Amino acid sequence: MSTYFSEDHEWIKVEGDTATLGITAHAAEQLGEIVYVEQKETGESFGKSDEIGVVESVKAASEIYAPVDGEIIEVNGSLADSPATLSESPEADGWLYKIKLSNTDQLSELMDLDAYKAFIA
Amino acid sequence: MADAPKRTPLYDLHVELGGKMVDFAGWEMPVQYPLGIMGEHKQCREKAALFDVSHMGQVILKGDNVGEKLEALCPQAFSTLKEGKARYGFFTNESGGIMDDLIVSNAGDHFFIVVNASMWHQDIPHMAAHLDGVEVTEIFDRALVAVQGPKAEDVVGALCPAARDLKFMETTVAEISGVSCRVSRLGYTGEDGYEISIPEDKAEDVTRALLADENCEPAGLGARDSLRLEAGLCLYGSDIDTETSPIEASLIWAIQKRRREEGGFPGAERIQREIAEGPARRLVGIRPEGRAPARHGVEVQAEDGSTIGAITSGGFGPTAGGPVAMGYVASAHAEPGTRVNLMIRGKAQPAEVVALPFVQQNYKR
Numbered sequence: 001m002s003t004y005f006s007e008d009h010e011w012i013k014v015e016g017d018t019a020t021l022g023i024t025a026h027a028a029e030q031l032g033e034i035v036y037v038e039q040k041e042t043g044e045s046f047g048k049s050d051e052i053g054v055v056e057s058v059k060a061a062s063e064i065y066a067p068v069d070g071e072i073i074e075v076n077g078s079l080a081d082s083p084a085t086l087s088e089s090p091e092a093d094g095w096l097y098k099i100k101l102s103n104t105d106q107l108s109e110l111m112d113l114d115a116y117k118a119f120i121a
Numbered sequence: 122m123a124d125a126p127k128r129t130p131l132y133d134l135h136v137e138l139g140g141k142m143v144d145f146a147g148w149e150m151p152v153q154y155p156l157g158i159m160g161e162h163k164q165c166r167e168k169a170a171l172f173d174v175s176h177m178g179q180v181i182l183k184g185d186n187v188g189e190k191l192e193a194l195c196p197q198a199f200s201t202l203k204e205g206k207a208r209y210g211f212f213t214n215e216s217g218g219i220m221d222d223l224i225v226s227n228a229g230d231h232f233f234i235v236v237n238a239s240m241w242h243q244d245i246p247h248m249a250a251h252l253d254g255v256e257v258t259e260i261f262d263r264a265l266v267a268v269q270g271p272k273a274e275d276v277v278g279a280l281c282p283a284a285r286d287l288k289f290m291e292t293t294v295a296e297i298s299g300v301s302c303r304v305s306r307l308g309y310t311g312e313d314g315y316e317i318s319i320p321e322d323k324a325e326d327v328t329r330a331l332l333a334d335e336n337c338e339p340a341g342l343g344a345r346d347s348l349r350l351e352a353g354l355c356l357y358g359s360d361i362d363t364e365t366s367p368i369e370a371s372l373i374w375a376i377q378k379r380r381r382e383e384g385g386f387p388g389a390e391r392i393q394r395e396i397a398e399g400p401a402r403r404l405v406g407i408r409p410e411g412r413a414p415a416r417h418g419v420e421v422q423a424e425d426g427s428t429i430g431a432i433t434s435g436g437f438g439p440t441a442g443g444p445v446a447m448g449y450v451a452s453a454h455a456e457p458g459t460r461v462n463l464m465i466r467g468k469a470q471p472a473e474v475v476a477l478p479f480v481q482q483n484y485k486r
C-alpha cells in the first residue's frame with residue numbers, strides 16, 4: 001500500500017487496483033473552513049484531469065481534478081452533512097472517494113510524500 | 122497592478138497577530154487571523170471584532186457650503202446634515218448609475234468623508250473638478266479601524282467614555298489612550314460599532330489598547346465580507362456599479378425625500394423615473410435551499426427556465442447557518458417568497474427570494 005500526491009493537491013492511497021482519494025492537508029489549510037462539498041456518484045468513470053468534485057470554503061470554490069483515470073466505487077457521503085470534516089481531517093476521515101484504477105501506470109507520474117513536501121515548500 | 126501593494130500603519134501588527142496577508146485593491150491586508158473567517162465572524166456577532174480599514178480613502182472637504190455643493194454630485198440631502206452627524210451616500214453618473222458609495226460626516230469646520238479603497242483615484246479628481254471653492258484633501262497619515270459587535274460600546278467606551286454617548290450615525294472627536302481620534306458610530310457589519318480615525322504614528326498603540334480588551338479580537342477582510350453580506354449591505358463593484366441605479370439596488374432609503382422630489386443630481390432623470398414607475402430589476406436577498414453557495418455571476422432562472430437575473434454577492438453565512446446571496450432579478454420576480462433556480466455549475470439549485478437583511482441589524486439608534 002502506498003500513497004501518492006498530485007500537483008493539484010490530492011492524495012491517493014493505493015491498494016492493488018483500488019484506491020482512496022482526497023485533498024491534502026496543505027490544500028485544506030489553504031482553502032480555509034470548508035462549507036460545502038460537491039461529489040460525483042458511485043459508478044461514474046473519469047479520466048485523469050477531469051473535474052471530479054468541488055470544495056467550497058467560506059472564501060471560494062475550488063475544483064478537484066482526478067489524478068488518474070478510474071471509476072468511483074464508493075463516495076464518502078458523510079461530507080454532505082458535515083463538510084467541516086474535510087477541514088479537520090483531510091487525509092483520513094475527510095476522504096472523498098474510493099476508486100477503481102483503470103491505468104496503474106499513471107501512478108508513476110505522481111509524487112511521493114517527500115517530493116510533494118518539496119513541491120509545496 | 123505594477124506597483125507594490127501598500128501597507129497600512131498596522132501592517133506589522135497584523136503580521137505579529139498571525140494575519141494571512143493578501144493583496145486587496147492595491148493594499149496588503151489581512152484576509153483572516155488564526156481564529157479563521159468563521160470564528161472571526163461569530164466573534165463580531167457575539168462580542169466585538171476589530172478590523173483595519175485604513176485602506177479606505179479618508180478625505181477632508183473644506184470650504185463654504187460643502188454639503189450643498191456635494192448635492193450636485195450625490196442624491197443625498199447633505200446641505201441639511203447637522204454637525205456631528207454622518208450619512209451614507211453615493212456619487213451618481215449622468216445615466217443614473219453609481220460611481221462609488223461613501224460616508225459623509227459633518228465635522229463642523231469641515232466635512233469628513235470615507236470612500237472605497239478601489240475608487241479614491243476616481244473620487245478625488247471627481248470632487249476636485251466639481252466642488253467649486255472646496256479644498257479636497259486626502260488624508261494619508263491616519264489609520265482607520267472599525268470595532269464592531271454587541272460589545273463594541275464596552276470595548277471602545279472603556280477607553281473613550283464619549284463614545285458611549287454617540288448614537289448610530291453620529292461622529293465626534295475624542296481621546297483614546299491620550300490620542301485624539303475621530304470616533305463615528307457606524308460600520309459595515311450590521312452590528313453596533315465604531316469606526317475610529319487615528320493618527321498613523323499612534324495607530325498601533327490605540328489598536329493594541331482596544332485589542333487588550335478580552336471581548337475584542339482582530340478580524341480580517343474575509344469576515345468583513347460575510348458579515349456585510351448577511352447584513353444585506355452592498356459591496357461597490359459587486360452589487361452596485363456604474364450600470365446599477367440606486368433604485369434598482371434598493372437604496373431608495375438613502376435618498377432623502379427632498380432630493381427625490383427636487384432632483385438636481387447626476388442621473389436624476391432615470392432615478393426619478395424609476396422611483397415613479399418602478400425599476401425593471403431589483404437587488405434582492407436570495408436564500409439557496411441546499412448547501413451549495415451561489416457566488417458572484419451565478420445565473421438566476423425563473424421556475425420555467427427563463428433567465429431573470431444574476432447573483433452579485435454570495436457565500437456562506439456563518440450566522441445564517443447556510444448559504445446566502447444577493448442579486449438582481451426582474452421586478453416581476455422580486456417579491457419575497459418567489460421561488461427561483463440558481464444555475465450552479467450547470468445544475469439548477471432551488472432558492473427563494475427573501476427580504477434583506479439575512480440577520481437582524483443591531484444598530485444603537
